[in-house]
Amino acid sequence: xxxxxxxxxxxxxxxxxxxxxxxxxxxxxxxxxxxxxxxxxxxxxxxxxxxxxxxxxxxxxxxxxxxxxxxxxxxxxxxxxxxxxxxxxxxxxxxxxxxxxxxxxxxxxxxxxxxxxxxxxxxxxxxxxxxxxxxxxxxxxxxxxxxxxxxxxxxxxxxxxxxxxxxxxxxxxxxxxxxxxxxxxxxxxxxxxxxxxxxxxxxxxxxxxxxxxxxxxxxxxxxxxxxxxxxxxxxxxxxxxxxxxxxxxxxxxxxxxxxxxxxxxxxxxxxxxxxxxxxxxxxxxxxxxxxxxxxxxxxxxxxxxxxxxxxxxxxxxxxxxxxxxxxxxxxxxxxxxxxxx
Amino acid sequence: xxxxxxxxxxxxxxxxxxxxxxxxxxxxxxxxxxxxxxxxxxxxxxxxxxxxxxxxxxxxxxxxxxxxxxxxxxxxxxxxxxxxxxxxxxxxxxxxxxxxxxxxxxxxxxxxxxxxxxxxxxxxxxxxxxxxxxxxxxxxxxxxxxxxxxxxxxxxxxxxxxxxxxxxxxxxxxxxxxxxxxxxxxxxxxxxxxxxxxxxxxxxxxxxxxxxxxxxxxxxxxxxxxxxxxxxxxxxxxxxxxxxxxxxxxxxxxxxxxxxxxxxxxxxxxxxxxxxxxxxxxxxxxxxxxxxxxxxxxxxxxxxxxxxxxxxxxxxxxxxxxxxxxxxxxxxxxxxxxxxx
DNA sequence: TTGTACGCGTTATCAA
DNA sequence: TTGATAACGCGTACAA
Numbered sequence: 001x002x003x004x005x006x007x008x009x010x011x012x013x014x015x016x017x018x019x020x021x022x023x024x025x026x027x028x029x030x031x032x033x034x035x036x037x038x039x040x041x042x043x044x045x046x047x048x049x050x051x052x053x054x055x056x057x058x059x060x061x062x063x064x065x066x067x068x069x070x071x072x073x074x075x076x077x078x079x080x081x082x083x084x085x086x087x088x089x090x091x092x093x094x095x096x097x098x099x100x101x102x103x104x105x106x107x108x109x110x111x112x113x114x115x116x117x118x119x120x121x122x123x124x125x126x127x128x129x130x131x132x133x134x135x136x137x138x139x140x141x142x143x144x145x146x147x148x149x150x151x152x153x154x155x156x157x158x159x160x161x162x163x164x165x166x167x168x169x170x171x172x173x174x175x176x177x178x179x180x181x182x183x184x185x186x187x188x189x190x191x192x193x194x195x196x197x198x199x200x201x202x203x204x205x206x207x208x209x210x211x212x213x214x215x216x217x218x219x220x221x222x223x224x225x226x227x228x229x230x231x232x233x234x235x236x237x238x239x240x241x242x243x244x245x246x247x248x249x250x251x252x253x254x255x256x257x258x259x260x261x262x263x264x265x266x267x268x269x270x271x272x273x274x275x276x277x278x279x280x281x282x283x284x285x286x287x288x289x290x291x292x293x294x295x296x297x298x299x300x301x302x303x304x305x306x307x308x309x310x311x312x313x314x315x316x317x318x319x320x321x322x323x324x325x326x327x328x329x330x331x332x333x334x335x336x337x338x339x340x341x
Numbered sequence: 342x343x344x345x346x347x348x349x350x351x352x353x354x355x356x357x358x359x360x361x362x363x364x365x366x367x368x369x370x371x372x373x374x375x376x377x378x379x380x381x382x383x384x385x386x387x388x389x390x391x392x393x394x395x396x397x398x399x400x401x402x403x404x405x406x407x408x409x410x411x412x413x414x415x416x417x418x419x420x421x422x423x424x425x426x427x428x429x430x431x432x433x434x435x436x437x438x439x440x441x442x443x444x445x446x447x448x449x450x451x452x453x454x455x456x457x458x459x460x461x462x463x464x465x466x467x468x469x470x471x472x473x474x475x476x477x478x479x480x481x482x483x484x485x486x487x488x489x490x491x492x493x494x495x496x497x498x499x500x501x502x503x504x505x506x507x508x509x510x511x512x513x514x515x516x517x518x519x520x521x522x523x524x525x526x527x528x529x530x531x532x533x534x535x536x537x538x539x540x541x542x543x544x545x546x547x548x549x550x551x552x553x554x555x556x557x558x559x560x561x562x563x564x565x566x567x568x569x570x571x572x573x574x575x576x577x578x579x580x581x582x583x584x585x586x587x588x589x590x591x592x593x594x595x596x597x598x599x600x601x602x603x604x605x606x607x608x609x610x611x612x613x614x615x616x617x618x619x620x621x622x623x624x625x626x627x628x629x630x631x632x633x634x635x636x637x638x639x640x641x642x643x644x645x646x647x648x649x650x651x652x653x654x655x656x657x658x659x660x661x662x663x664x665x666x667x668x669x670x671x672x673x674x675x676x677x678x679x680x681x682x
Numbered sequence: 683t684t685g686t687a688c689g690c691g692t693t694a695t696c697a698a
Numbered sequence: 699t700t701g702a703t704a705a706c707g708c709g710t711a712c713a714a
Contacts, residue, residue: 009463011691022701027693037699057463058402059691062706067399069442077428080421087418090445099464101410102443104431122350122398123440257624264630283598283625289605352707363685368709378683400707403690 010051019047030055070310071101071124073116075131075224080282081253081299085130085149088303096311117141126310131195145313149306152194152323159313161306163328165195165279168295169202169249170209171330172277175293176247177210180339181275184212185245187232187255188221196224199251199279218245229258237266237274246339247275253282256292260284271335281331290334297328351392360388371396411651412442412465414457416472416565421623422594422640426471426490429644437652458482467651472536486654490647492535493664500654502647504669506536506620509636510543510590511550512671513618516634517588518551521680522616525553526586528573528596529562537565540592540620559586570599578603578615587680588616594623597633601625612676622672631675638669 012030016023021040028034029044036044047053061067070093074082090100101124103116120127127142131150148160176184186203189196200219207214220235222228229250236245250256256278263269263276270276271290278285278294285292305324312319353371357364362381369377370385377385388394402408411434415423431441442465444457461468468483472491489501517525527544530537541560548555561576563569570591577586591597597619604610604617611617612631619626619635626633646665653660 009691013691023692024694024702025700028700031693033694035699040699054459054462056691057460058399058408059706060693061399062403062691062708063693065706077418077424077431078421080419080424083418083421083424086443087445087447090418090443091447094444099460100443102427102431102441103435104428106428106432118395119398119440121395257628260628264628264632267630269630283623284628287598287601287605287625288629289608289610291605350707353709354707364708365686365710366684369684372709376683381683397707400690401709403692403707404709406690 084299085303088300089307092307165198166202173206181247185248226258229255233259233262250278253280425640426644429641430648433648506539507543514547522588526589528591567599570596574600574603591619594621
């Protein structure tokens with residue numbers, strides 16, 4: 001509570017005194033807007049250097065109304081997809097003089113979103129929200145610029161950065177079908193969540209496209225986490241021979257890991273006893289033997305583009321295309337076994 | 342630049358007017374310090390609710406001198422170790438009313454650290470620095486409370502949260518030796534960095550302890566990244582039969598991944614053609630078949646403890662033990678092959 | 683118990 | 699081209 005005024009930071013006043021000018025002159029030099037004589041400017045700059053003066057960002061924000069700060073909301077920091085998105089966004093923001101505040105929504109209750117908005121509304125100029133959480137958030141409470149990454153809410157009207165989720169699982173499913181698979185399991189994510197929803201749709205649409213009847217027993221849902229993948233794979237494996245899927249599509253990185261975990265526990269491997277394809281590339285998919293066939297998303301770029309759109313919004317631009325669709329691609333590895341008819 | 346005063350946020354003044362009291366009374370109610378009559382308090386609370394008043398954190402910080410914000414500096418967000426540390430710290434801070442600012446130091450030049458300190462010195466009350474970057478940082482410029490996580494600089498005097506790095510690699514090396522290995526390769530990290538240094542020391546000390554002469558050709562250095570592991574493993578494998586290591590110790594998660602990558606490319610596997618042990622548990626170590634024998638660190642807890650120490654510092658406490666040592670443990674998996682004498 | 687008024691470090695307006 | 703000063707929203711001595 002006690003402020004120690006003795007070793008206070010040096011302020012604009014100190015600089016003004018040292019340079020023998022008014023504080024408004026110092027401010028002008030620092031912000032380089034109005035004209036200042038070369039001589040005065042030099043004196044001020046010297047005083048700044050000598051005193052090691054640093055602007056008080058808080059005071060600047062108070063009067064300008066801008067914090068030059070962006071809030072990033074992610075479901076979880078331990079997921080490598082989120083990590084990459086953050087990396088991309090942070091680099092872009094930092095390079096443009098913006099600072100990044102961060103908050104994870106793991107274990108959030110409904111009410112916590114409201115608190116989050118309250119707490120940060122005065123601290124950040126804009127907000128970047130990464131998938132997962134958004135479906136439970138009431139974005140309407142946030143009145144400043146907002147960009148959604150990897151989420152889309154048709155009933156609302158936000159700027160978003162996405163990939164074509166439906167096409168992704170379509171490709172994964174198609175890959176299995178073209179290799180002769182007919183009984184294909186699906187490990188869905190959270191039933192109501194937007195990205196998961198599209199991915200499930202892609203699976204169904206591929207099945208239909210190739211005239212295969214989808215089997216309810218081969219579709220499992222739950223969460224974005226490992227556990228859902230493990231449970232699903234275990235259930236699939238316990239089906240009788242004729243009903244058991246020969247291939248499985250996992251809708252995200254962690255559920256894929258869960259599938260692989262169960263396989264490993266039973267001495268099985270994707271690409272040997274069963275085929276597996278999944279959304280999102282990750283270490284395990286890339287370097288396990290055989291590797292997993294996946295849909296790779298430009299994660300760093302998604303973060304960067306999200307930040308780019310947000311800064312555009314902050315500078316008053318209003319891009320008329322609200323949804324930005326990024327490219328994703330299928331990477332074929334050894335996890336899909338060709339099956340003879 | 343233009344502040345739109347028309348739809349300004351509601352301020353403490355508005356609340357005071359609505360409640361028919363002075364702003365100082367509102368402040369008192371909000372901060373609950375001084376005594377306020379029950380009736381007045383009720384009126385104020387109602388006014389707050391009706392107007393949807395939210396304190397302006399910036400203004401509060403200006404007058405209190407505290408930002409209730411902590412800066413977290415990490416080398417990279419895409420590394421799962423860092424992600425976990427962030428997760429642990431963020432949860433702890435959030436629960437205590439603190440906000441987290443974040444910055445990655447990937448690709449930082451020397452001078453950037455100075456800029457970083459400048460930029461954030463007024464924005465955060467304290468700083469949490471995660472390994473990697475610290476060795477190139479001049480922490481002296483940061484005058485507020487600081488806690489180092491997974492880094493130790495003997496020449497300086499900071500609060501740190503660590504594990505016994507030397508013991509970790511000692512155990513990894515010992516595990517190989519006890520399984521009959523004698524030619525053991527080491528994939529070191531950044532030569533000058535503190536944690537890497539201790540880990541290299543652990544390897545050397547195990548070798549010496551068991552009377553094995555360390556071979557320079559079996560020690561490779563470079564970075565914390567995959568590439569260093571790949572290069573090292575490739576070099577090891579190209580050694581003539583009698584000089585080639587039968588076991589390898591990787592000092593961190595990514596270099597371990599790099600090793601596994603090279604093995605995979607050549608159709609080899611850790612636990613088959615060669616033995617491998619590594620620092621840090623991660624997806625690939627856990628679920629590849631066979632799994633990798635690793636040192637597991639309590640990553641989330643390290644973040645949490647770091648935050649805890651920092652908040653203690655911020656509240657004026659000065660724990661006399663500056664170095665906090667966390668427990669790590671060896672997890673045995675199938676990547677170590679017993680070798681007959 | 684409550685109200686007045688000052689200060690926190692800036693920017694921006696208006697005069698000089 | 700420069701200087702004086704009113705905001706920005708709040709906490710808190712000090713007075714009432």
